[in-house]
Amino acid sequence: xxxxxxxxxxxFRDEVRAFLDEKLPADIxxxxxxxxxxxxxxxxxxxxxxxxxxxxxxxxxEEYGGVSWSPxxxxxxxxxxxxxxxxxxxxxxxxxxxxxxIKFGNEExxxxxxxxxxxxxxxxxxGYSEPGAGSDLASLKTRAVRDxxxxxxxxxxxxxxxxxxxxxxxxxxxxxxxxxxxxxISFLLIDMDAPGITVRPIITxxxxxxxxxxxxxxxxxxxENLVGEEDKGWTxxxxxxxxxRTGLAGIGLSKAALAHLKQLASRRLKNGRPLIENTTFSQRxxxxxxxxxxxxxxNLRIIASVEGGGVPGAESSMLxxxxxxxxxxINDLARRAIGPYALPFVEEELADGFDGEYLSDEHAAPLSAxxxxxxxxxxxxxxxxxxxxxxxxxxxGL
Amino acid sequence: MDFRLNEExxxxxxxxxxxxxxxxxxxxxxxxxxxxAGFSEAFWGQLSELxxxxxxxxxxxxxxxxGGVEVQSVMTELGRGLCLEPYLxxxxxxxxxxxxxGSDSQQEQWLGGIASGELKAxxxxxxxxxxxxxxxxxxxxxxxxxxxxxNGRKAVVIAGHCxxxxxxxxxxxxxxxxxxxxxxxxxxxxxxxxxRRTYPTIDGSKxxxxxxxxxQVGADALLGEEGKAADVIEYQSGRAIAALCAEAVGVMExxxxxxxxxxxxxxxxxxxxxxxxxxxxxxxxMMSELEQARSMAILAASVADIEQSDERRRILSAAKNVIGxxxxxxxxxxxxxxxxxxxxxxxxxxxxxxxLITINHQLGDDxxxxxxxxxxxxxx
Ligand SMILES: Cc1cc2nc3c(=O)[nH]c(=O)nc-3n(C[C@H](O)[C@H](O)[C@H](O)COP(=O)(O)OP(=O)(O)OC[C@H]3O[C@@H](n4cnc5c(N)ncnc54)[C@H](O)[C@@H]3O)c2cc1C
Numbered sequence: 001x002x003x004x005x006x007x008x009x010x011x012f013r014d015e016v017r018a019f020l021d022e023k024l025p026a027d028i029x030x031x032x033x034x035x036x037x038x039x040x041x042x043x044x045x046x047x048x049x050x051x052x053x054x055x056x057x058x059x060x061x062e063e064y065g066g067v068s069w070s071p072x073x074x075x076x077x078x079x080x081x082x083x084x085x086x087x088x089x090x091x092x093x094x095x096x097x098x099x100x101x102i103k104f105g106n107e108e109x110x111x112x113x114x115x116x117x118x119x120x121x122x123x124x125x126x127g128y129s130e131p132g133a134g135s136d137l138a139s140l141k142t143r144a145v146r147d148x149x150x151x152x153x154x155x156x157x158x159x160x161x162x163x164x165x166x167x168x169x170x171x172x173x174x175x176x177x178x179x180x181x182x183x184x185i186s187f188l189l190i191d192m193d194a195p196g197i198t199v200r201p202i203i204t205x206x207x208x209x210x211x212x213x214x215x216x217x218x219x220x221x222x223x224e225n226l227v228g229e230e231d232k233g234w235t236x237x238x239x240x241x242x243x244x245r246t247g248l249a250g251i252g253l254s255k256a257a258l259a260h261l262k263q264l265a266s267r268r269l270k271n272g273r274p275l276i277e278n279t280t281f282s283q284r285x286x287x288x289x290x291x292x293x294x295x296x297x298x299n300l301r302i303i304a305s306v307e308g309g310g311v312p313g314a315e316s317s318m319l320x321x322x323x324x325x326x327x328x329x330i331n332d333l334a335r336r337a338i339g340p341y342a343l344p345f346v347e348e349e350l351a352d353g354f355d356g357e358y359l360s361d362e363h364a365a366p367l368s369a370x371x372x373x374x375x376x377x378x379x380x381x382x383x384x385x386x387x388x389x390x391x392x393x394x395x396x397g398l
Numbered sequence: 399m400d401f402r403l404n405e406e407x408x409x410x411x412x413x414x415x416x417x418x419x420x421x422x423x424x425x426x427x428x429x430x431x432x433x434x435a436g437f438s439e440a441f442w443g444q445l446s447e448l449x450x451x452x453x454x455x456x457x458x459x460x461x462x463x464x465g466g467v468e469v470q471s472v473m474t475e476l477g478r479g480l481c482l483e484p485y486l487x488x489x490x491x492x493x494x495x496x497x498x499x500g501s502d503s504q505q506e507q508w509l510g511g512i513a514s515g516e517l518k519a520x521x522x523x524x525x526x527x528x529x530x531x532x533x534x535x536x537x538x539x540x541x542x543x544x545x546x547x548x549n550g551r552k553a554v555v556i557a558g559h560c561x562x563x564x565x566x567x568x569x570x571x572x573x574x575x576x577x578x579x580x581x582x583x584x585x586x587x588x589x590x591x592x593x594r595r596t597y598p599t600i601d602g603s604k605x606x607x608x609x610x611x612x613x614q615v616g617a618d619a620l621l622g623e624e625g626k627a628a629d630v631i632e633y634q635s636g637r638a639i640a641a642l643c644a645e646a647v648g649v650m651e652x653x654x655x656x657x658x659x660x661x662x663x664x665x666x667x668x669x670x671x672x673x674x675x676x677x678x679x680x681x682x683x684m685m686s687e688l689e690q691a692r693s694m695a696i697l698a699a700s701v702a703d704i705e706q707s708d709e710r711r712r713i714l715s716a717a718k719n720v721i722g723x724x725x726x727x728x729x730x731x732x733x734x735x736x737x738x739x740x741x742x743x744x745x746x747x748x749x750x751x752x753x754l755i756t757i758n759h760q761l762g763d764d765x766x767x768x769x770x771x772x773x774x775x776x777x778x
Contacts, residue, residue: 136666205748340554
């Protein structure tokens, strides 16, 4: 049993820290740490810095411009970047469609799309879910009908995260209605500027515009935009899901959120004393910190087994459930910590360049909205109920 | 033993229910929320015309002389509609403070207007440092001539932005957090030195923070005995807690109805999602949380207007603790059972979910009341 980093791993951690000390823009880090919304420009600025360092594509082989970090190195990156307030890379291009293209795409597709992802030229979004196909993704109905050297696409995608910024969308579409649901699905890359595509915002309960509906009306998509084989899209999607699920536990993010919470509770007052000295509240913090410690070790156990050549299985589903519950508890406590100030919703304080006087303090403004927004953690990426179904089937054999 | 409403109480509740159903569709509520007032003046007018703003006041004031149960009937229905009007602030709290502490002439001056809805009051009892402790008052009122000069800051005054009269707690003696030395003043918001910073709240309502900068008031602004307002404030907050619990029950009822409907309608994997046992059990838990909440709202209403005692304090804290917890349970599990749709602005469920969380941030959250209850715990 050895739970320590090797000398090389420690050296890597120092390298990461030196890089972040030097290159991470302070304004972006401050927003991330305070749970303030990021702009498209914030994402792109940071993406360019990461790309220049060669650290943007951590899931790609080196020949395509990726960096081949070990699972432990990826973990170190995750921990450090959470601690520093590094914005999460918008995953749809670099961590989702790219691994599919690398594994199943043709040479032409690799040549066309991978460099544009690395350079930030393309912004991808994910077109899987539909109004009628959420947890039951295989029931999707968006149709692609072959017509000469094009597919004609008709249908609707929904919940498309940051689709308003995207110029490319990867979609699961139905190309065959004669076979079992899973067997008639194809994986298509679609230009968002194509005629017939309409993007409509969905505003979430916190007032944010983060997700969208995307409508397709007789959209012509060249056949060369099909990834792999027709009707085999479900296999590619399942391959991609394994990428989506790892990291959804968000252990690093929870650690950062917990540190934020403890600072917050040290500043806010109850009975004239810092809230963190109040037994009821400090016990709530202690409980979530203890849970997080345990989940952190579970996470390391999975990482160590992958480092040793294992494949993460249903354990990552279990960790996704625990991890998201923990993060939601921390968000709940942060909202509780501001007491009556959980009610005011002063949106201008969240805007870029706000230089007025904060109503409460600069940290209070986003906390309620952030709590509500993060209810999504247990819904997307496979809802927590679906994850439990996986565990009970795969591990328990029930 | 009989938990049913009597005929008059049932008629009262039906009247409010009918009005809310007719006038407060979800779409209209969104519109009301976006207006400058943040609620519907027209609906407020209708509440007043039907005598509903007068419910808790005496018959001379045009009221019903209604007690906890009557208020509960009104508030539950307003909760079902997620109504934004300042009933709790003006009628229950404002009216209650004046009725309990005000002199005859002050009651004459203001209560008629509050009961008829023509005058809207708001209460400024919290401060930036006070958390939920209403005795944590740093705002000072110094004697000056035959009146007072007020300085300080009051926090999160719901409906304060549109109030005609603001009831402010300020310290005439003693140290911050001492019960003794707190006084109540009735101010017009137009008084020199009163500054309001208005904002929307996350649940679709509006409020403000108030800065008092050398605000000069006459002796007639003092409500009740100088330095002795803590008990009055505690008593009236207790009435407001009972009313807020009743509102919460209305909110929870609709949240559960919407969730149950959705479980029956939404199909995934070829069946209504309500066929999945995990969602069935969760829906059952949401129901039994609502029943716990309903029982406590009834109990709270039964003590709202009785003489103050530790037993009354315990019951009100217990009720607010249960409401806080069950509200959060229904809010979070309701969103989860809906999936993505439960998080959208365009669908009414999300707004019910938000209100259930903010109710826990008004008049003390579940932790605050747990501590209060623990301090009053009775042995034997
Ligand atoms: C903020 C946000 C961002 C998103 N971003 C994207 C995106 O970029 N691209 C994209 O394609 N999708 C995205 N999604 C969609 C997301 O993947 C779906 O919301 C998710 O798959 C759940 O589907 P649903 O919302 O339709 O809920 P439903 O599937 O209708 O589920 C409703 C409830 O039923 C439960 N349930 C369903 N089936 C079962 C079962 N068999 N057993 C037990 N319980 C069950 C669910 O767990 C849930 O509690 C996003 C969602 C959100 C909220």
